[in-house]
Amino acid sequence: MLTLMKSLLLGVFCLSVVTLCLFNLELHRKVLPRNQISFDTYQSQSIAEYLLRRFQNLEYGEPPAPVSDEDKLRRELWLKTEEQFQNKTKSCHLPKIVGIGTEKCGTFALFDFLRPHPMIRMGRELPPELKDDPFVGDLEIEAHYFDQSSTSYDLKQYCARLPLAEEGAFVAEKTPAYFSFPPLFVPMSIKKVLPHTKLLLVLCDPVKRALSDFQHEWDLLRVHNESGELTRYHNFTSYLDVYLPRMTQEVGEWIEERATLMSYRVIKEHNKHFLNHILTVGLYALHLKRWFPYYDQSNLMIIDGGKLLSDPGPIIEEIQDFYDLPKLLLKEDYVRDPDTNYFCFKDWKTGELRRLPKSKQRTRNGNAKLTDEETVRLKSFYKTHNEALFKMLNRTFNWV
Numbered sequence: 001m002l003t004l005m006k007s008l009l010l011g012v013f014c015l016s017v018v019t020l021c022l023f024n025l026e027l028h029r030k031v032l033p034r035n036q037i038s039f040d041t042y043q044s045q046s047i048a049e050y051l052l053r054r055f056q057n058l059e060y061g062e063p064p065a066p067v068s069d070e071d072k073l074r075r076e077l078w079l080k081t082e083e084q085f086q087n088k089t090k091s092c093h094l095p096k097i098v099g100i101g102t103e104k105c106g107t108f109a110l111f112d113f114l115r116p117h118p119m120i121r122m123g124r125e126l127p128p129e130l131k132d133d134p135f136v137g138d139l140e141i142e143a144h145y146f147d148q149s150s151t152s153y154d155l156k157q158y159c160a161r162l163p164l165a166e167e168g169a170f171v172a173e174k175t176p177a178y179f180s181f182p183p184l185f186v187p188m189s190i191k192k193v194l195p196h197t198k199l200l201l202v203l204c205d206p207v208k209r210a211l212s213d214f215q216h217e218w219d220l221l222r223v224h225n226e227s228g229e230l231t232r233y234h235n236f237t238s239y240l241d242v243y244l245p246r247m248t249q250e251v252g253e254w255i256e257e258r259a260t261l262m263s264y265r266v267i268k269e270h271n272k273h274f275l276n277h278i279l280t281v282g283l284y285a286l287h288l289k290r291w292f293p294y295y296d297q298s299n300l301m302i303i304d305g306g307k308l309l310s311d312p313g314p315i316i317e318e319i320q321d322f323y324d325l326p327k328l329l330l331k332e333d334y335v336r337d338p339d340t341n342y343f344c345f346k347d348w349k350t351g352e353l354r355r356l357p358k359s360k361q362r363t364r365n366g367n368a369k370l371t372d373e374e375t376v377r378l379k380s381f382y383k384t385h386n387e388a389l390f391k392m393l394n395r396t397f398n399w400v
């Protein structure tokens, strides 16, 4: 009898334990969002042990980050903006955002940072012959219209190099050659064809820029084979040995009275020897002389390339203000890629990183460095031109 009672009691006890466990499991499923339930955890541990650990608060992991009011607002606004364009027909619209340069100062990164904005459209459909080009990323967003056109503007040609867009969207293109490459009349052309479009210009240390440009030309095999002399410029010093004296003689120091004339001469030099541009692009004050009759701070935003490299978030927020765009890209969206240390956009919806292509990570990561002597020579070449720039803009950059 006693044994029977013991067995009965044990049976009732076991049944209550199992019921309790199942009840708790159901409760747990209801309370925790689905993505926080780990099925692996169920398989690797007994339910009772799992629930025990759960109640001891060992299995929760990190609590989800609190969603700030700013995040909520952004999410709502973002979705509404996307909705606003859904099912709208697309056609050619001329750009409202144009990046004019400077070459090798981070214009690709800048535009890649802006690209996710739901009101911005960039990137054209490439013709098949260009699709295999190793610089496809650049070709896709660089229209190269004003540096290649004459003054009889065929807008159909421009449209063919732009993405199709909905009414109200902001088409964007960047062509770093606009700022400092021929023809002379690029600033006038842009003003004429796009009278209300505001421009973006990144300026960076011209010394570091020159090395980055040299490396770029090297990778394109254009440094080696000028005049067919394959080994002529076997490193940056040997390039400087030839081109620095030449450019010092042609351009020389900044002289206020001769600046306009010199700004034309620099463009002429470009046509004489293509590789001159590695040095002449960094003569920013001379180039700006050609832009200032058409543009001022209200329609040309000048961005410090050093800041863009070290902390791009606040700049991206400023740009949205400059264009009166809803501020949907926030500074915290820009994080360092743990593999390369370069900044990139972190998609707030998926957490994914938009990494920069390899061709945009050549020198500033320390892979190629200037020697002390190269630095001294280049600093001296740019010194008076940098000073003129700072005076012109009433602003200094941390380059000297």
Ligand SMILES: Nc1ncnc2c1ncn2[C@@H]1O[C@H](COP(=O)(O)OS(=O)(=O)O)[C@@H](OP(=O)(O)O)[C@H]1O
Residues within 6 Å of the ligand: 102, 103, 104, 105, 106, 107, 108, 109, 110, 138, 176, 211, 212, 213, 215, 305, 306, 307, 308, 309, 310, 312, 342, 343, 356, 359, 360, 361, 362, 363, 364, 365
């Ligand atoms: N966030 C940010 N800010 C500023 N600069 C950045 C940034 N990210 C990348 N980079 C640097 O951009 C360099 C390439 O310049 P561009 O994109 O202007 O090249 S191009 O003219 O469009 O070909 C490229 O130079 P190198 O390092 O010499 O390759 C990058 O260092």
